[in-house]
Amino acid sequence: MIESLPRLLNATKVTIELTLLSLLFGIFVGVFFALLRTSKNRVFYFISYYYSYIFRGTPLLVQIFIIYFGLGQVEWIRESFLWILLKEPYSCAILAFTLNTGAYSSEIFRSAFETINKGVLEAAKGLGFNKLHIFFKIKLPIAIRQSLPAYGNEMILMLKGTSLASTVTLLDLTGVAKHIISTTFRPVEVFIVAGSIYLIMTFIIHNFIKYLEKKYSYE
Amino acid sequence: MNIFKKTILTIFASLFLTVSVSADSIRIGTEGAYPPWNAKDESGKLIGFEVELANWLCIYMGKECTIVEQDWDGMIPGLIMRKYDAIMAGMSITDERMKTINFSQGYADEVAQLAVMKGSSLEGMDTPSGINLSLGGSDVKSALKTLTGALAGKTVCVQTATIHQNFLESGDVGSVSIRTYKTQDEVNLDLTAGRCDAALAAAVAFTDYAEKSGKDVVLVGPTFSGGAFGNGVGVGIRKDDTDLLKSFNKAIDTARKQGKISELAIKWFGFDASM
Numbered sequence: 001m002i003e004s005l006p007r008l009l010n011a012t013k014v015t016i017e018l019t020l021l022s023l024l025f026g027i028f029v030g031v032f033f034a035l036l037r038t039s040k041n042r043v044f045y046f047i048s049y050y051y052s053y054i055f056r057g058t059p060l061l062v063q064i065f066i067i068y069f070g071l072g073q074v075e076w077i078r079e080s081f082l083w084i085l086l087k088e089p090y091s092c093a094i095l096a097f098t099l100n101t102g103a104y105s106s107e108i109f110r111s112a113f114e115t116i117n118k119g120v121l122e123a124a125k126g127l128g129f130n131k132l133h134i135f136f137k138i139k140l141p142i143a144i145r146q147s148l149p150a151y152g153n154e155m156i157l158m159l160k161g162t163s164l165a166s167t168v169t170l171l172d173l174t175g176v177a178k179h180i181i182s183t184t185f186r187p188v189e190v191f192i193v194a195g196s197i198y199l200i201m202t203f204i205i206h207n208f209i210k211y212l213e214k215k216y217s218y219e
Numbered sequence: 220m221n222i223f224k225k226t227i228l229t230i231f232a233s234l235f236l237t238v239s240v241s242a243d244s245i246r247i248g249t250e251g252a253y254p255p256w257n258a259k260d261e262s263g264k265l266i267g268f269e270v271e272l273a274n275w276l277c278i279y280m281g282k283e284c285t286i287v288e289q290d291w292d293g294m295i296p297g298l299i300m301r302k303y304d305a306i307m308a309g310m311s312i313t314d315e316r317m318k319t320i321n322f323s324q325g326y327a328d329e330v331a332q333l334a335v336m337k338g339s340s341l342e343g344m345d346t347p348s349g350i351n352l353s354l355g356g357s358d359v360k361s362a363l364k365t366l367t368g369a370l371a372g373k374t375v376c377v378q379t380a381t382i383h384q385n386f387l388e389s390g391d392v393g394s395v396s397i398r399t400y401k402t403q404d405e406v407n408l409d410l411t412a413g414r415c416d417a418a419l420a421a422a423v424a425f426t427d428y429a430e431k432s433g434k435d436v437v438l439v440g441p442t443f444s445g446g447a448f449g450n451g452v453g454v455g456i457r458k459d460d461t462d463l464l465k466s467f468n469k470a471i472d473t474a475r476k477q478g479k480i481s482e483l484a485i486k487w488f489g490f491d492a493s494m
Contacts, residue, residue: 072412
């Protein structure tokens with residue numbers, strides 16, 4: 001049980017990396033599609049709507065399989081520049097995770113944007129703020145604060161979702177745990193250690209979000 | 220007695236009933252994803268050399284058998300946790316596995332071989348056609364040296380927790396970059412996608428895939444046996460089930476004498492892989 005710890009901790013780095021990179025890219029994707037969704041242009045609205053519909057409506061495992069094993073079978077993709085990215089399991093996993101968390105985040109941010117009090121925006125207009133100013137100085141900060149609790153949830157879901165990286169040959173925490181089990185044949189002990197590491201990480205995320213919520217509370 | 224209590228009791232009673240029925244039948248675990256050893260047909264029914272052999276062995280033992288499906292990477296843990304009583308899943312008899320479970324005598328032997336896509340730079344490697352790692356000698360040494368040179372910096376794909384992975388990790392062919400997959404199917408997919416420079420598995424696994432998919436998968440280098448590749452494929456059994464081990468060994472003797480193993484091997488492999 002203890003002997004497996006150093007290898008599992010080492011693999012935790014991969015898990016953290018996958019989580020942070022996907023969340024980082026996912027925020028941009030999420031904000032982008034949230035803006036499309038609140039746009040008055042019907043085409044933008046539908047693009048955003050169906051993106052979120054498809055990625056929230058299918059399992060992450062299926063998405064990662066389609067991107068990794070599926071696209072790899074298509075010959076013209078293998079011959080295109082896309083293959084540089086899609087050849088590597090690491091970038092395939094990041095791509096799948098980003099698109100998945102991006103879809104959920106876009107819904108979180110959209111609802112946050114929609115709950116902004118119209119009076120605040122009118123006041124800003126009255127004070128002579130221009131559109132960019134209003135977006136960056138008023139809309140975005142309020143939306144971020146609004147979406148913190150829901151987004152914290154999404155961060156935790158993404159952390160646990162990265163365990164699927166092991167299905168495309170990546171040696172993340174789950175991948176290495178399975179690898180150790182395949183030579184020691186001790187699933188219970190090793191998975192308990194791996195599960196505890198996940199638990200510690202979700203504990204950190206949970207408290208980080210709680211801290212932010214407090215710091216940016218309205219009171 | 221109220222309905223709730225009754226229901227609970229009925230459920231418990233039925234549980235005990237199934238246990239008492241299965242006490243006399245043997246559950247055999249297999250992967251169902253390693254053709255031609257064991258696989259599934261379109262309808263999801265388990266087929267393959269070992270599925271048929273298992274049924275014959277059970278007939279010789281005079282026991283009822285059920286064949287249970289289990290993912291490869293949980294095969295030995297599943298046996299220990301009593302999800303089934305025996306493993307017949309193309310599992311080679313190795314010293315490493317013998318630390319945890321027992322094996323019957325071997326019933327068939329396979330050779331492992333590297334596979335690449337046609338046109339690969341690894342084609343035409345100058346090695347003997349087969350090497351036995353247990354024998355050693357200058358032939359083996361020079362073949363391993365050739366392989367070490369050819370595979371340097373290459374990505375070799377294998378199914379996880381296999382003798383093939385163990386061999387690549389043993390350092391006999393230097394430090395190749397190894398990629399592990401849950402099933403042999405996924406290894407085949409990534410070999411044809413070009414993510415793997417080469418793949419290592421039972422030679423029959425590749426010939427079977429090439430035949431069925433029509434892809435240009437070709438075998439290269441020597442066939443491997445002995446050493447990390449173990450001593451043939453046998454039935455995996457829990458250490459404390461010595462009686463079951465004896466009956467399997469006896470049944471395998473009978474199957475061999477009657478020519479059943481050879482017959483099934485020729486049917487599924489195209490050659491006599493029995494031992």
